[in-house]
Amino acid sequence: MATVTLQDIRKSYGPTEVIHGVSIDIADGEFVVLVGPSGCGKSTLLRMVAGLESVTSGTLRIGERVVNDLEPAERDIAMVFQNYALYPHMSVRNNLAYGLKNRGFARAEIDRRVAEAAAMLEIAPYLDRKPGQLSGGQRQRVAMGRALVREPAAFLFDEPLSNLDAKLRIQMRVEIRRLQRRVGTTSLYVTHDQIEALTLADRLVVLNGGVVEQIGTPEEVFDRPATIFVAGFIGTPPMNMVPVDWLRGKGELDAVPAAADVVGIRPDDLDLEAPPGSHLTLPATLELLEPAGAESHLYVRLDGLDQPATVRTQGRPALADGARLALHVRPEALHPFVKATGRRA
Amino acid sequence: MRATFPHRFLPYLLVAPQLAISLIFFYWPAGQALHQSVLREDPFGLKTQFVGLANFRRVLGDPAYLNSVQVTAFFSVATAFLSMAIALVLAVQAEKILRGKGFYRTLMIWPYAVAAAIAGMLWLFLFNPSFGTLAYPLRQMGIAWDPLLNGNQAMALVIGAASWKQISYNFLFFVAGLQAIPKSLIEAAAIDGAGRTRRFWTIVFPLLAPTTFFLLVVNTVYALFDTFGIIHAVTGGGPGKSTETLVYKVYNDGFVNLQLGSSAAQSVILMVIVIALTAFQFRYIERKVHYG
Amino acid sequence: MAEPTMVGAGRSGQAAAHLILVLGAVVIAFPIWYVFVASTHSLQTILRPPLPMLPGSEGIANYSEALGGGINRIGGVSVGRLLWNTAFVATAIAVGKILISITSAYAIVFFRFPLRMVFFWLIFITLMLPVEVRILPTYKVMVDLGLIDTYAGLILPLIASATATLLFRQFFMTIPNELLEAARVDGAGPWRFFKDILLPLSATNIAALFVILFIYGWTQYLWPLLVTNSNSMNTIVIALRKMISFADADTPWHLVMVTCVLAILPPILVVVLMQRWFVKGLVETEK
Numbered sequence: 001m002a003t004v005t006l007q008d009i010r011k012s013y014g015p016t017e018v019i020h021g022v023s024i025d026i027a028d029g030e031f032v033v034l035v036g037p038s039g040c041g042k043s044t045l046l047r048m049v050a051g052l053e054s055v056t057s058g059t060l061r062i063g064e065r066v067v068n069d070l071e072p073a074e075r076d077i078a079m080v081f082q083n084y085a086l087y088p089h090m091s092v093r094n095n096l097a098y099g100l101k102n103r104g105f106a107r108a109e110i111d112r113r114v115a116e117a118a119a120m121l122e123i124a125p126y127l128d129r130k131p132g133q134l135s136g137g138q139r140q141r142v143a144m145g146r147a148l149v150r151e152p153a154a155f156l157f158d159e160p161l162s163n164l165d166a167k168l169r170i171q172m173r174v175e176i177r178r179l180q181r182r183v184g185t186t187s188l189y190v191t192h193d194q195i196e197a198l199t200l201a202d203r204l205v206v207l208n209g210g211v212v213e214q215i216g217t218p219e220e221v222f223d224r225p226a227t228i229f230v231a232g233f234i235g236t237p238p239m240n241m242v243p244v245d246w247l248r249g250k251g252e253l254d255a256v257p258a259a260a261d262v263v264g265i266r267p268d269d270l271d272l273e274a275p276p277g278s279h280l281t282l283p284a285t286l287e288l289l290e291p292a293g294a295e296s297h298l299y300v301r302l303d304g305l306d307q308p309a310t311v312r313t314q315g316r317p318a319l320a321d322g323a324r325l326a327l328h329v330r331p332e333a334l335h336p337f338v339k340a341t342g343r344r345a
Numbered sequence: 346m347r348a349t350f351p352h353r354f355l356p357y358l359l360v361a362p363q364l365a366i367s368l369i370f371f372y373w374p375a376g377q378a379l380h381q382s383v384l385r386e387d388p389f390g391l392k393t394q395f396v397g398l399a400n401f402r403r404v405l406g407d408p409a410y411l412n413s414v415q416v417t418a419f420f421s422v423a424t425a426f427l428s429m430a431i432a433l434v435l436a437v438q439a440e441k442i443l444r445g446k447g448f449y450r451t452l453m454i455w456p457y458a459v460a461a462a463i464a465g466m467l468w469l470f471l472f473n474p475s476f477g478t479l480a481y482p483l484r485q486m487g488i489a490w491d492p493l494l495n496g497n498q499a500m501a502l503v504i505g506a507a508s509w510k511q512i513s514y515n516f517l518f519f520v521a522g523l524q525a526i527p528k529s530l531i532e533a534a535a536i537d538g539a540g541r542t543r544r545f546w547t548i549v550f551p552l553l554a555p556t557t558f559f560l561l562v563v564n565t566v567y568a569l570f571d572t573f574g575i576i577h578a579v580t581g582g583g584p585g586k587s588t589e590t591l592v593y594k595v596y597n598d599g600f601v602n603l604q605l606g607s608s609a610a611q612s613v614i615l616m617v618i619v620i621a622l623t624a625f626q627f628r629y630i631e632r633k634v635h636y637g
Numbered sequence: 638m639a640e641p642t643m644v645g646a647g648r649s650g651q652a653a654a655h656l657i658l659v660l661g662a663v664v665i666a667f668p669i670w671y672v673f674v675a676s677t678h679s680l681q682t683i684l685r686p687p688l689p690m691l692p693g694s695e696g697i698a699n700y701s702e703a704l705g706g707g708i709n710r711i712g713g714v715s716v717g718r719l720l721w722n723t724a725f726v727a728t729a730i731a732v733g734k735i736l737i738s739i740t741s742a743y744a745i746v747f748f749r750f751p752l753r754m755v756f757f758w759l760i761f762i763t764l765m766l767p768v769e770v771r772i773l774p775t776y777k778v779m780v781d782l783g784l785i786d787t788y789a790g791l792i793l794p795l796i797a798s799a800t801a802t803l804l805f806r807q808f809f810m811t812i813p814n815e816l817l818e819a820a821r822v823d824g825a826g827p828w829r830f831f832k833d834i835l836l837p838l839s840a841t842n843i844a845a846l847f848v849i850l851f852i853y854g855w856t857q858y859l860w861p862l863l864v865t866n867s868n869s870m871n872t873i874v875i876a877l878r879k880m881i882s883f884a885d886a887d888t889p890w891h892l893v894m895v896t897c898v899l900a901i902l903p904p905i906l907v908v909v910l911m912q913r914w915f916v917k918g919l920v921e922t923e924k
Contacts, residue, residue, distance in 0.1 A: 052348065052818050073824035085815035089837040098833070099823035146823075348814040349749050350827045359744035360756050363737040363797055369782075370775060370794035371763045377774035435661045438654040445655070451909055452662040454916075455669055458904035460856035460874045463897065466881060467668035470675065470897075476890070478671065481686035512665060514919065521920045541650075570769040574858035578878050592769045596859070599773040608773050615770040623765045 002063035002076075002153035003028050004049065004186055009058035011044055011210075019044060019210045021058070026154075029184045031177070035197035036207035037233070043158060045207070046190045050156050051075050062153055073102070078147035079156040083163060084139045086131040092118075092142050093127040096149050110149075117148040120179065137168045144179070155180070157189040161196065173199060194234050198222065206230050224335075228342045231264045231335055237297060239264040239335070240309040242282075246302070251280025252331050260336030260345035267297070267312040269333035272325065280334075282327040284309070291316050300325060375616065381609035400610035409586065410594070410611070417590045420504060421568035428508035429560055432515030437545070439516075440523045450520070457513035462574030468506035469579050492580070496587025499580045503588055506579065507572045514567075515560055522556030523549070562626045569618070591615060669901065676700070676894035683890045695891065703895035711880050711889060716899060719873040724903065726791045726861075726872060727854030731847050733796035739839065742805035743831060747817070764799040768860055776863050790864040791872075795857065801846055808842050809835070845918030848911045855904045873900040 004026040011019035019041045026032045034042040047053040049060060051072035060068050067075045078099070086095050093114060100110045118124040121141040131139055140160065147155050160176070161169045177200055180187050191197055197204050198218040206213040206221065206229070213233075214226040225231035231239045244261050247253060256263060274281070284300040287308065298311040298319075311327060319325075336345040385396045404410050439449055456464065471479045474491040483490040492498040526549060534548045573592045576582060582589035582597060589597070595615065599608030675683050677696035682688065708716040744750075745757050768775060775794060784790030812835070820830045836843075861872045868876070877900055880893050908915050 047818075050818075050822060052821070072818070072821045077822065079819070079822045081815040081819060083813060083815055085813065085819035087816065087819075087834055089834075089840075098820075098825075102824035102829060146819075348817045348821075349747055350817075350821075350830075352748055352827060353750075355827055356744040356748035356750045356753070359740040359748075360760075363741040363760060363802065364756060366737065366793060366797040367760060367763050370778065371766045371771075371797060372759075374771040374774035374778055375766050377777065378771050381774065431661070435658060438657045438661075441654040442651055442658070445658075449658045449662060450916075451912065452666055454908055454912070455905050456665060457919075458852055458856075458908040459669070459901050460858060460904075462858045462874055462878055463856075463901055464668075466877065466897065467672055469881075470894075471668060471671060476684045476686050478686050478688045509665065509668065517916055517919055570767055573769060574856075574874075577858070577862070578881075595769070596772055600776075600863075605773065612770050612772065612774075616766065619767060619770060620765045 002186055003061070004154055004188060005059070005061040006045075006049070007059040007061070009045070009048065009060060010056045011041070011048060011053065012056045017056075017210070019048075019056075022207075022210075022212055024205055024212070024215065026186055026188060029186055031180050031187045031189065031200060031202045033189045033191060033197040033201035033204045034207055035191055035194060035204055035233075036213075038192055040207045041210040042190045042192075042207050046156055046158055046188060049154075049188060050077055050079050076153040077156055078150040078152040078154075079158065080143045080147050080160045082159045084131070084143040084160075086139060086142055086146075088131055091128050091130060092123060092134070092145075095131065095142055096145050099146065099150050113149040113151070114145075117145040120148065120182075121145050136164050137172065140164060140168075140172055144176070148179070148183070151185075153186065155185050155187040155189075157187065159191055160189075161191070162193075169196075176200065194236070198234070206233060208233075224344070225264070226344050228262070228264070228337050228339070231337070235266060237267050237310040237312065239266050240270070241307075241337075242302065242305070242309070244336070246305060247280060247282075250282055251329075252278050253280075253334075255331045256334055256336045257345040259338055262337050262339050264335035264337060265309075265329055265333060267310040269329050270309070270311040270327045271329070272311070272313055272317060272327065274326075274328045275330055277330070279328045279330050282329065284325045284327055286319055286321060286323045286325055288321060289317070289319055298325075300327070302327075378609045378612040378616070381605055382613045384609075385606050396606070400606040401614070404607055404610045404614070407607075409589075412586055413589050413591050413594045416500075416586075416588060417569065420500065420507070420572075420588070420590055421565055423504045424507045424511065424568040424572070425561060425564035427504065428511040429515050429557070429564060431508070432512045433519050433557075435512075436516050436519035436523055437549075439520055450517075453516050454513045456510045459510060460574060461507070461510060461572055462578040464510040465503065465506045465575035465579035468502055468509070472502055472505075494584055496584055499584060499588050503572070503575050503579055506575050507568060510575075511564060511567055515564070518556055518560055519553070522553050526552045559626070562622060566619070566622055569615075669905075672894055672897045672901075676891065676898045678891065680889060680891045683894070699891045699895050703892045703899075707889070707892045708876075708896055711892060713868040714871060714876065716873075716896065718869060719871060719876050719896075720899065720903075722791075722870065723855055723872040723874070723900075726788065726857075727851050727904075729788070729792045730795050730854035730857075731850035733792060734798045734801050734850050735843055735846055737796060738798055738801035739805050739843075742802050742809055743835065745802075746806055746809040747827070747830075760797075760799050760802050762799075763797055768794065772859070772863065779864050785864055786867045786870045787864075788870075791861055791870070795854065795860060798850075801850070804842065804846065805839070808839065812838065841914065841917065844911070845914040847918075848907060848915045849918040851907055852904050 006022055006024045008021045008023055009019060010017060010021050022045060034045060036042050044053055048055050051070060055068045059066055062075055096114045096117060097110050100113065118127055121144060123138060123141050123145060126134060126138060131142065161172055164172060173196060189200060201218055203215060203217055204221055205215050208229050214221055214230045221230060221234055225234060242263050242265060244256060244263055247263060283303040286298055286300050288299040290297040296313055296316050298313065300309050300311060302309055338345050382400055383395060383397060384393045386393045439446055471477050472492060474480055474493065480490050490498060492502040530548055531544055534544045539547060570592055576588055576590055576593045580588040582593050595608055595611045598604045674692050675688060676699055678693035679695045682693060704716055741760060745753060779785055779790050817830065820834055825833060858874055861875050865871055877896050880896065882888055
């Protein structure tokens with residue numbers, strides 16, 4: 001068990017810098033998720049921690065040790081790969097045991113750990129099968145088992161659920177969280193899926209273009225996105241962005257700092273019914289109503305603006321396309337940003 | 346980008362054996378051939394003299410060499426065509442049948458395992474004028490069959506043996522090529538009203554072109570080089586140089602007649618032919634078609 | 638009914654296809670069948686064509702004569718020695734080629750080092766230098782190195798193979814990056830990765846290549862012809878060639894036929910029994 005510390009980590013391929021100085025402190029036992037769009041550098045960062053990519057500059061610590069120049073095997077980490085990377089010619093048992101054998105563990109200790117991990121992951125019945133004979137979910141468990149038996153200082157996960165179907169993904173997500181709580185191993189997890197990020201993380205790190213946009217608990221990131229990028233990236237459907245000038249005269253704007261020129265409003269915060277207390281009222285036209293089971297999505301056009309906005313509401317409002325709407329939002333639900341810097345005002 | 350191991354010396358150690366053998370037995374002799382091809386050595390090997398391209402001029406002006414070029418061209422074209430045509434017919438039939446594919450395949454692949462020289466000997470056993478079982482009916486029919494004396498008959502015999510040996514190889518590739526053609530295309534053609542023969546010539550044959558093309562190159566290389574054993578064992582280039590292929594001539598001039606400069610020049614010409622064929626093959630076949 | 642699919646051959650088409658295939662198989666198998674039949678007849682029967690189409694009664698006599706010294710008399714060396722020479726050389730060529738090719742392909746695919754591509758091209762270009770085009774100078778090298786009439790001389794020049802290296806390279810490149818990374822995280826260095834992961838994964842490729850290369854080694858002709866003078870170093874193919882003389886009225890053809898059967902049987906068995914690997918090896922190496 002250990003902390004993982006990234007201090008001003010940079011990575012260049014030739015003259016092109018792709019990671020521009022990232023610093024993250026991961027506490028012992030913490031589950032940190034790196035999230036961002038594809039190409040943001042999250043996988044590169046993870047692979048640098050693993051030792052599969054070299055660190056161009058900065059300091060990388062696992063526990064007290066600086067590991068910048070250590071081989072992956074010497075870093076005391078275990079990794080779960082996107083395509084599992086199970087050794088196809090070895091039985092599940094040998095897949096689990098391989099890393100321990102290479103490290104010269106005694107036979108009895110290897111057997112004990114394999115049995116323990118297999119029981120924990122409920123893969124004991126498949127120990128003598130080859131990976132090719134397992135389903136996607138079972139392979140995923142074996143990949144986790146391979147990390148688990150090592151009892152490493154940290155787990156590294158590289159989009160481990162992206163090859164599973166939607167139902168299995170949710171099930172494994174819960175399982176990963178449960179398992180990590182149980183063994184308490186420090187974990188760094190990469191995903192592009194914000195739901196996965198929000199549900200798994202103790203803290204999440206939003207990356208964009210090789211730069212950290214925000215570090216915080218899921219609640220912090222969701223409730224107080226630090227940048228326009230985070231506001232747009234976290235939450236579905238994404239936040240609506242409305243110019244402050246357009247809002248003037250539509251209700252109380254005292255909570256919005258003077259520097260702000262754009263305001264974000266989550267689709268959930270736009271109500272069809274006027275709430276009690278202070279609120280703004282936005283005139284709009286309904287373009288399309290999309291029923292989605294228990295909730296509905298309304299695609300609307302705000303009067304005088306060319307960009308569409310989204311409203312999420314419970315139930316199925318009886319509205320026809322083209323209907324005139326009055327949308328209500330409470331002042332606390334406005335997220336003020338400065339367009340020029342992209343940061344929260 | 347491929348993941349790799351960081352290591353300073355190990356990779357050199359790993360390529361060393363192959364590199365050493367390539368340098369000693371391939372590059373050094375090839376260099377020698379190039380070197381030798383521009384020298385003339387007196388018959389006692391005492392003096393050598395730089396003669397530029399004289400050896401090449403002499404070789405290319407030599408009627409015996411030009412004869413050999415002709416012989417080789419005819420032999421190669423005939424062998425490639427015959428073995429490919431027969432193999433294609435058989436492969437198409439094998440694709441048609443429902444049962445017994447494995448059985449026929451087993452019978453078809455035997456000749457591949459037979460050395461070229463032995464393939465020649467087998468055909469000589471069958472067709473030799475003194476006790477050949479198949480020469481016998483030819484003679485009964487009044488044909489003056491004697492491949493040991495008649496040049497054309499000798500040529501027919503070596504072509505037969507060379508084609509026979511190569512059918513296995515071509516058959517397996519044609520079967521793989523045919524299997525790679527999507528059945529849906531043939532079905533679409535059938536729906537479009539194409540009959541069986543028409544389907545073959547308008548759909549199957551064109552789609553098989555990459556395989557055919559590949560085999561054409563391979564068979565040419567085979568006929569040029571790998572058939573040395575057949576010629577050496579069956580005719581010795583005879584009778585009267587009527588089956589003297591280029592490779593056989595290099596061997597004969599170098600080893601038997603000891604004309605070093607000429608043999609080296611011929612080697613270099615052959616090298617150019619192989620390089621051209623290989624380049625041709627990679628230029629046009631690399632972005633190809635996957636077999637099987 | 639008999640019509641299996643719309644585009645498949647009908648019942649009559651099936652019959653025609655079978656007929657053509659049987660004919661083809663007969664033509665293809667006939668020379669081999671003939672030599673086997675001939676090896677079971679007496680010399681007198683062989684010399685009086687046409688030969689019967691079925692094995693004769695002299696089989697046991699011919700084979701025991703041949704194996705019991707008959708071949709020794711005409712070839713100057715025992716048949717056991719010939720078979721051993723050929724089998725040893727063929728096996729050594731196959732194993733040697735696989736060994737040096739797999740290691741060089743391993744270096745080229747899984748390491749980055751200066752001159753890597755130069756080495757790759759040096760190996761690749763040997764494709765274009767078959768022994769046939771450099772007969773005399775290669776022979777000279779053999780003489781200089783004292784390799785005439787040695788096993789090393791028969792084997793070494795034939796074990797450099799660009800084809801096998803290219804095949805292994807191609808296969809190695811299909812191995813996902815993450816497998817190597819997982820192995821590195823699992824503490825496997827270059828040697829462990831090679832032994833524990835790459836070698837087992839290459840098993841079918843190695844088997845396929847072995848069959849092809851064994852046949853290649855067994856059927857060599859020009860090279861053994863050049864580097865062997867002594868009869869005791871002959872391969873069986875060369876020895877067979879030396880036995881045959883149509884001008885010589887005394888050639889014991891029945892023993893020649895037995896030798897011929899012995900020379901073609903082992904590789905045919907290998908091809909037929911290891912057919913699956915053979916076909917895979919052939920079609921995938923693309924020569």
